Amino acid sequence: MRIQRALTAVCLFSASFLVAVSGPAGPAAGSAPPHDHSTHSHAPGAADDDEHRAQDLVGVPLHEIEKTTADNAARIERQTGRRPGRAQLKASADADPGVSGQWSPVLATPVVPVFTAVLPNGRVLIWDSVGDNAAETYPTHNFTRAMVWNPADNTSRRVDLQGTNLFCAGFAHLANGNILVAGGNANAQLAGTVRTYVFNWQTETWTRGNDMAGARWYPSVTEMANGEEVIIGGGPATAEVYQTNGAIRPLPNFTKYNARIYPFMISRPDTQLGLFGPYNPGYTITTMGNAAITGTANRDTISREYGSFSTFDIGRTLVVGGGSITEDGVAKRPTRTAVILDSNKGLTPTVTTTGSMSVGRRQHNATILADGTVLVTGGLSSTAKNALVDLDNAVTTAELWNPATGQWTALSAADRVRQYHSTAALLPDGRIMTGGGGICAACMSAGYLEKNVEYFSPPYLFKKDGSGELADRPVISAAPATVGIGTAFTLTSPQAATIGKVGLVGLGDVTHSIDQGQRYVPLKYSVNGTTLTVTGPPTGGVAPPGWYMLFVTDNAGVPSIARLVQVAKAPAPLMSPLRNSTGKCVDIPSSALTARTYLQTYTCNNTKAQALTRFTDDTLRVFGMCADVPSSNFTNGQRIWQYGCNGTGAQRWQFRTDGTVRPVSNTALCLAATANTNAAQIKIVTCTGAALQKWTW
Template identity: 75%
Template sequence: MIGTSVESPGAAGAPESHTLIPEHSSTDDEQHRVQDLVGTPMRVIEQKTKENADRIQRDTGQRPGTARTRAAVADPGAAGSWSPVIDTPVVPVFTAVLPNGKVLIWDSVGDKATETYPEHDFTRAMVFNPADDTYKRVDLQGSNIFCAGFAHLPNGNILVAGGNANAQLAGTVRTYVFHWQTETWTRGNDMAGARWYPSVAETANGEEVIIGGGPTTAEVYQTNGAIRALPNFTKYSGRIYPFMVSRPDAQLGVFGPETTGYTVTTSGNGVITGTATRDAVNRQYGSFTPYDIGKSLVVGGGDITEGGVTRVPTRTAVVLNSNTGLNPAVTATGSMSTGRRQLNATVLADGSVLATGGLNRTSTSGLVDLANAVTTAERWNPATGQWTVLAAAARVRQYHSTAALLPDGRVLTGGGGICGVCMSVGYLEKNIEYFTPPYLYKNDGSGQLADRPVISAAPDGVGIDAVFTITTPQAADIRKVALVGLGDVTHGVDQGQRYVPLKYTASGTTLTVTGPPAGGTAPPGYYMLFVVDAAGVPSVAKMVQVAKGPTPLMSAIKNSTGRCIDIPSSSLASRTYLQTYNCNNSKAQAVTRLSDNTLRVLGNCIDVPSSNYVTGQRIWSYACNGTGAQTWQFRADGTIRPARNTGLCLAAASNANNAQVSVVTCTLTALQKWTW
């Protein structure tokens, strides 16, 4: 297992029982193609779906996609509230929150006549403005990016990788970039492999890692727009979006939906530094949320027997903690009130997690089952590990639906449909709803909106581990300051969201805040900056851009040959002695300084062997163990010193390649000074 795993408690605290059922049909490419109506223009899908919806409504009196039952309106201060349904010109299958607060949304082949799309050279897209519910069409010409992966670039633009080449399920090698400031598209460089259902993950150095969608070899979209292969990671090729997140140690965590997870250094040609089991459930069409530094909630999904009931998605959730070592520790947390598949898990402005949508039976379909829809929202509290059932939406959100946090603290939900069973049951949700969480209401039963703290001033940019100030009249009442990544969500997978709590002090109307502790915690790009008061009410977010950390992350200074700390032959073995070598941005030099004052490379910690603090002691990499031998001081004079003996300094033996690295008596020479 990854770390230590325990059974998750159910609603009454009893352990869940699980029997696994192999995933059926959705792992088969041909059936997947049929399910997604590959080759069918949206005009035809909408027409046929409407015909079936009209027929079903005449026969049953119920419009497909409408919630079967809705509880009486509860106090929104306890249950939140849902907005009226708002129609849109595009089905929200792919949703990306932009740095200006607007939302890029797209679906599939456009709404012209069928015969005009023999080569899938068109995608319906829009920029939607939640401030006034207006939109602008920004259709992509040249490709169908249905089934693509996507993520934000450091400048706020959206990288889109892969898509739908034709009716035969072929993926595409194409990449596109959506420019948020001009609301235009440009074509990027081609990938080596054609991809359909890949994921794209942001990393500490500003690169984007592309995994899955058919090809076995991962690829990296570099900061200069070039794409390189990652031949040392070939463990995930599935045509279902993988769960991925940047870890504090700047490595990439791949942890779903399958049970086996990987820890990967993506520098150079890559290397897998850890392989382990997440839990016993294949969480296909489940969801996940990075809700704290190094911590992710994985919830729902699958097709199993649970609690004596067959063919259901799981109610359970687990927490992965990658702060504890090479492979994340896994612990169970509370279970939802019902199993969900096709749900979206969305981090909120206070760091809690909202689950919306989904279905709770899989015996009829793993994609859409309107008779077994879950329309209530549930909120997970990370402090208690428990879920609370909230208000119910008016519309069913299942396959091809999305949910994303907005800067005003609400959650935009929308979409659903565009599949074979969707069309036959009349299910197509070309609309959105907003969920207003309870934290935006007064907690007094009045149903009135709460007074919100206000960010009067904050910088446009934030540095890694750098101090900045926020001006707010409510400074004395603030209890949380946090950055929240902008959503990039489809199929229950949001590769953009992450919650990064920040340390701060208050004085007068000023909050003095320290930026994210490491680039792996907050990859470079735009974030929503929230403050939350003592009543749990968040401000409207201020958009800030987090800068990229130094590259290389640690290197020698006053050294004309540019030598860097290096692991010989990129060795993963403990007790590998360090050297200096020409700086080359390889995985052997991907050294990361963490907030616990450790230095990590390839999953190991830089260590003083046997705590032998004597001058001339060579330094090696060793499995991270939390001992003082792996703790360092980083001084303003450029020296790096063992925390247990600050009279010694980390030093290179010479300016030459392959020079030994040791601790020696501090003399402040150039070979003892480093930048990081």
């Protein structure tokens, strides 16, 4: 099916298409400079919208787009001997896939893989933009081309959506494996939409959800420990939350990001939200109730527009590439640098540098692999001509980052250029599916439109003897359907004695270099015969509820084929109230964010002041701080306050089946309210079984 109109869906545009569509003698890509996000406000104004309207491919039928693209591609090939979109150089080590991996043949697809979500059955939901329409001007955008692709046999089924255009939307998995999509493209003026939709992965059908308060175009969506989805960016300043019941509430206390470019976001181990890009500064946000900013810090000195990120360990995220800076003495190039954000301690992440890629990239994808390493594919190495697509400065060689060493290794080169509107996602068999590219002004003038996918098999899938043969893989012969937070479960594997890693990998939600779903969660385990006893993720912040790929990796570095398992929501209290038998809840007075604020009781009201999380390290946390016994004074009548988490016995609590909560360091004392009224003090007192010492969670 043809799209009768193409949209560019970015905040960066090239004017070159306006000339290129006039005939095959049009100029090369990038004859007009792109809009520079490094000086762009986070609140796009009328001038920005005018530029969007001027540069968008309004009213251009796809048959004209495809003809123009093909004509330009043929012209460029005649002039240069090079077909646009084809990689010209292959890595010298290609003959040995055990060293540099191996790329598959290119496979045509009926939909451009601009938006890619891996489903719990191993299939992939893919969509792009509007389809055929008789009206040249497209006054409405009421259709989305979509398909479900099956990597097992490379077949597809169309699942087009009627009613709206999901181009420019944000999306993420829900706890049940369905895909929540928020926002999109409303009209020819590139206005956002207030709509949400849910794609059911089992029935392969769409359902419209509740509307947001703000119309969004380029938002990000991230799932939290309690199963809620946070929606930020895309135009409106006020963040919103898609609740587990489908209702949507505003977060009026977070209005720091409204840019129409996807923000970098992740759920943190402390169950708060981390927002850390592409701009500086970043924020730590409690998303319960009406929200609170608990920490603010710069990531680094670079604005990393169209960079990429990957959470490769508990609370640790690699941020790599992006931006347009002067580096190594050359102006207008994306950075090749990378940094690691560690959000395991404190309200602001610590930032350290790691190894740099061999070349700067932008419009690339950083994809977590089955063993916790990170693969970077695609991108462009210069922004001098155009920041979306530049085939003369394409980067087709893959690079692999090793968290253990912080170093990068160059691997094989892809057959096709993957730049603007391309995606990459890990599959349950350990391969990476890459695809897409095109549908923009600069793309058209360059003859760049990639309706296809190709697969990359990393070196870990091959023997290391130079034979090029596939390696023998460990096998998970039995695994549970559900994994709990902090609870033990068993796996069976004939190769149990040789297993070196067990890990969960979140299902991908990829677009515009951003993957809000992926994360690698290493799991602790022990071995007895063919059985591995594994401990689930430490918190729901580390692994929000939902479907994950469960991999084992042997001592030779070869991963299994994944088992798809569902991580359950963590036990309460998880961003939820701790309630005593008189109906009052533990509360932070006035939602104070300061240490040494004494706890109190208050009428349960479902606000952030009562959103406590019980961690597997026996701490009880709110706002990223811990319920604490001041100076470890374990005496009858000692008041309890919140304090920075420090790993001491003053912050460890037992939650007993009799409803009492006791300090681990003195279990003769119980957490208690001094009265059944509001603002009653919270203390530790001698356990008596009194009602004010009994709690439910």
